[in-house]
Amino acid sequence: GQNIDQPTEMTATEGAIVQINCTYQTSGFNGLFWYQQHAGEAPTFLSYNVLDGLEEKGRFSSFLSRSKGYSYLLLKELQMKDSASYLCAVRDGDYKLSFGAGTTVTVRA
């Protein structure tokens, strides 16, 4: 399988910024996804990167560096509802999608 690493847990204060890093090692690369999963619910799509650089979507941004095998998800102006698990997923050269174990973000008032 592929090797995808992300921190297990992160805690931040409401209104702050949090950056979730993801590093990967795959045989080939065909895109990186970020998903959000609230407790007891299914993952929902947040972002997709296939070229180097930053993709911005409102309060959420995702960055990719293919040469470094690195991505991050940036959450700005944190809200309590952002407390969730964030999954990094990478599609390899055979278009197989592998997921990291997820980063649980806790937002405190």
Next chain:
Amino acid sequence: ETGVTQTPRHLVMGMTNKKSLKCEQHLGHNAMYWYKQSAKKPLELMFVYNFKEQTENNSVPSRFSPECPNSSHLFLHLHTLQPEDSALYLCVSSQEVSGGPDTQYFGPGTRLTVL
């Protein structure tokens, strides 16, 4: 509102029982998947169906048996499961596009407990 539905949402079964999980997608997609999600572990891909043909079976034990009668429906038949099979089982659909991103749409999952 998700375009992928799963039933049942919760299931408790004994090791000798036989049960089936059902998934239906209303998005017109051509690929459907079963994933297993255990606590603190990455999502594990179990089976892939592309245009109703099984294209992948990730060394899943034979006590799990998938069925895809058409491009909108996917089943996972369960028999003689073990307690370690207790997990969240997620059905996913996507539109496979050659060379392009196919965002995966997740169903709500079935929380399975094997006693």
